[in-house]
Amino acid sequence: MPGIWQASTVAGTKSAIDGFLDHGYAYAVYGGQLISFSDLRHAQSELSKFIDADTIRPALIQDFPPAVIAEMLGCTIDLIRKQRGLFAKNDRFYFPASVLRDPQTNKYAFEQLKGGIGERTKVYVERTPRLHYRHHAVRLAFVNWQSKWFFQIDPAWHISFPSGAHFEVGEAKSILISTTADTQNKDYLYLLHFWRRFLSSGRNTIEIPCSEWPSDSAVSVDVNPLQFQLPFRFFNDYIGPKN
Numbered sequence: 001m002p003g004i005w006q007a008s009t010v011a012g013t014k015s016a017i018d019g020f021l022d023h024g025y026a027y028a029v030y031g032g033q034l035i036s037f038s039d040l041r042h043a044q045s046e047l048s049k050f051i052d053a054d055t056i057r058p059a060l061i062q063d064f065p066p067a068v069i070a071e072m073l074g075c076t077i078d079l080i081r082k083q084r085g086l087f088a089k090n091d092r093f094y095f096p097a098s099v100l101r102d103p104q105t106n107k108y109a110f111e112q113l114k115g116g117i118g119e120r121t122k123v124y125v126e127r128t129p130r131l132h133y134r135h136h137a138v139r140l141a142f143v144n145w146q147s148k149w150f151f152q153i154d155p156a157w158h159i160s161f162p163s164g165a166h167f168e169v170g171e172a173k174s175i176l177i178s179t180t181a182d183t184q185n186k187d188y189l190y191l192l193h194f195w196r197r198f199l200s201s202g203r204n205t206i207e208i209p210c211s212e213w214p215s216d217s218a219v220s221v222d223v224n225p226l227q228f229q230l231p232f233r234f235f236n237d238y239i240g241p242k243n
Helices: 046-050 066-083 097-101 171-181 185-200
Strands: 004-008 027-030 033-036 057-059 087-089 092-094 107-111 117-121 123-126 132-145 148-160 205-209 218-222
Touching: 027 066, 033 046, 033 066, 066 132, 066 205, 092 148, 107 185, 132 171, 132 185, 148 171, 148 185, 185 205
Parallel strands: none
Antiparallel strands: 004 033, 004 057, 027 033, 087 092, 092 132, 107 117, 123 132, 132 148, 205 218
16 A cells, blocks of 8 residues: 555535546545545645645554545546546446457457467457447455455456447346356456456556556555455356365
8 A cells, every 4th residue: 555644624525625626536535634645745736725734644544444445445446447548337347449449459468377378359249139249347346354455356248239229228237147147267267367467567566546647656456366265166167165
């Protein structure tokens, strides 16, 4: 985690500030204090207009309830979405049409789990039960577990139809449920592997910005996943408890 800064503010809620900001920031308002991952001493920060500069001081993560930190970390997720050029739909992020239409960007190469370089397409065209598009998508979240913070990457899908096509209400949801049910364990692992590599730009850490300043601090996440020993298998490979 980057450092935390806090300062007194007369704003009672974030909504009293958000409408006056031109850029995104990972911050929260709690107990008469504006709390930010960004250094509030920087005059170029728009947040500096809403605080008493004489009260700026550093703070520790444990000084605040997990819900306050979760709110700030939630802001960083939207910042990385913008940084990586993803669109948002409900709780999922996916690649925009401009990326999917361009032959130079609609495929991705990555180091496969078994070694070697593989390539996948970021969107699939399906013709059953009718023509539609399956976009690679992802859910992102920070989870607090046993007083530690973890970055959760959950591969998902986004369904769309050709421009001008008529589709029934609920049809996209029905296809989405069916597609998710058909995603096998090996496919899920490859999708998880891809999103880790994409979000980290192939490096060993995912650097998630704390504001839209190019040189601001970032949340650094180790890309190596934690391995939990679960009493059951993945959702589409369930054959009963392990011995």
